[in-house]
Amino acid sequence: MSGAGDVKPRVVHTVDRLADELERLSHQLHDHPELAYKEAQAHAWLTDFLAKHGATVERGVGGLPTAFRATIPGTGSGPTIAIMAEYDALPGIGHACGHNVIATAGVGAGAALAAALGTLPFAGRVQVIGTPAEEGGAGKVKLLEAGVFEGVDAAMMIHGRCGTQVWRPTLGIVKVKAEFFGQAAHASSWPWRGVNALNAVISLFNALDAMRQQIHPDARMHGVITKGGEQANIIPEYTSAEFYLRATTVPYCHELLRRFTGAAEGAAAATGCRVQVTADPTIHEPMRANATLAGVFRANLDYIDFPEDPDDGQAGYGSTDCGNVSQRLPTIHPYIRISPDGVPGHSREFAQWARSPLARAGMVAGAKALALTALDLLAAPETLARARQDFARGGSAA
Ligand SMILES: [Zn+2]
Ligand SMILES: [Zn+2]
Numbered sequence: 001m002s003g004a005g006d007v008k009p010r011v012v013h014t015v016d017r018l019a020d021e022l023e024r025l026s027h028q029l030h031d032h033p034e035l036a037y038k039e040a041q042a043h044a045w046l047t048d049f050l051a052k053h054g055a056t057v058e059r060g061v062g063g064l065p066t067a068f069r070a071t072i073p074g075t076g077s078g079p080t081i082a083i084m085a086e087y088d089a090l091p092g093i094g095h096a097c098g099h100n101v102i103a104t105a106g107v108g109a110g111a112a113l114a115a116a117l118g119t120l121p122f123a124g125r126v127q128v129i130g131t132p133a134e135e136g137g138a139g140k141v142k143l144l145e146a147g148v149f150e151g152v153d154a155a156m157m158i159h160g161r162c163g164t165q166v167w168r169p170t171l172g173i174v175k176v177k178a179e180f181f182g183q184a185a186h187a188s189s190w191p192w193r194g195v196n197a198l199n200a201v202i203s204l205f206n207a208l209d210a211m212r213q214q215i216h217p218d219a220r221m222h223g224v225i226t227k228g229g230e231q232a233n234i235i236p237e238y239t240s241a242e243f244y245l246r247a248t249t250v251p252y253c254h255e256l257l258r259r260f261t262g263a264a265e266g267a268a269a270a271t272g273c274r275v276q277v278t279a280d281p282t283i284h285e286p287m288r289a290n291a292t293l294a295g296v297f298r299a300n301l302d303y304i305d306f307p308e309d310p311d312d313g314q315a316g317y318g319s320t321d322c323g324n325v326s327q328r329l330p331t332i333h334p335y336i337r338i339s340p341d342g343v344p345g346h347s348r349e350f351a352q353w354a355r356s357p358l359a360r361a362g363m364v365a366g367a368k369a370l371a372l373t374a375l376d377l378l379a380a381p382e383t384l385a386r387a388r389q390d391f392a393r394g395g396s397a398a
Contacts, residue, residue, distance in 0.1 A: 033089030078123025194235025
């Protein structure tokens with residue numbers, strides 16, 4: 001079997017040919033941000049695009065109406081390489097995580113393979129898997145549980161960032177809700193008859209701020225008050241707050257949850273409230289590195305002359321439900337530059353960059369590198385075998 005080198009120029013050329021259409025699609029997504037599991041328009045636009053360029057599309061896979069799978073077949077039975085696409089936005093700040101770029105890079109890779117080659121000249125197949133609800137919904141965990149990744153040998157996606165880095169760690173997350181139950185009373189004439197649930201939630205935040213000094217520096221605890229009371233003349237009888245507890249390992253996430261629960265019980269005791277702590281059973285796992293897959297992706301970035309940037313060390317780490325995929329099968333989640341240095345994700349500034357010429361360049365490079373990496377893996381079963389060995393060894397970043 002020949003290598004992928006013979007067909008790479010055609011695939012690269014096809015991504016370039018589709019680039020205007022892909023950029024329009026990216027802007028369309030950006031202009032119509034949809035939240036987790038409500039990505040109906042994105043789902044329709046992306047699947048129509050894939051079908052139009054020759055991929056075989058299944059809509060609503062894994063029991064999720066806004067998930068999809070598009071297949072580009074090879075010459076017969078063989079490995080399955082998945083390219084993941086995300087397309088959900090953030091509440092209030094739109095596409096401030098640039099998932100419009102992830103989506104169009106992913107479907108761009110699949111569409112270019114289908115349009116350039118029809119049938120891939122290798123055994124196996126490439127699938128573009130549309131994964132809803134990365135922001136807060138853990139859509140990939142639902143798709144894993146529904147068996148959508150069964151039979152997938154390797155998975156990859158790109159994510160926009162203020163620099164191109166093939167490997168960066170991500171943190172695990174335990175999500176937890178604290179609810180405090182007090183007693184309402186007139187805040188002026190009978191305050192001593194009230195039990196103040198707002199004081200309890202404020203005490204919890206203060207306890208966590210004090211605790212921060214005694215946790216690992218790369219762990220994170222952050223939250224918002226989702227219910228703080230009704231009106232200033234009523235002692236708040238019910239308050240609630242939601243938190244993410246993040247760390248580099250799942251056991252340390254659980255340690256944070258144990259200490260969080262103690263802090264919440266302390267806040268309740270101090271204010272005379274009752275507390276209920278509810279941890280989300282869905283845990284985000286940290287990314288397991290895969291040096292072989294990362295190496296192939298890096299070589300393809302070189303091939304298309306889109307160089308990796310040194311990590312300037314200015315930012316901490318985020319999290320992704322792609323981590324859960326990476327703990328089941330060989331997976332990479334490279335970052336591609338779509339903004340200048342130093343622009344934080346989840347900011348209004350990053351949302352603007354996600355619709356910029358830099359985002360177009362990153363999307364085009366991402367589509368090319370994803371498609372070429374998938375071809376390399378199908379062309380060389382020994383590379384895929386090495387990726388499996390990396391996975392079995394627990395992954396290392398080198
Ligand atoms: Zn995000
Ligand atoms: Zn994101």
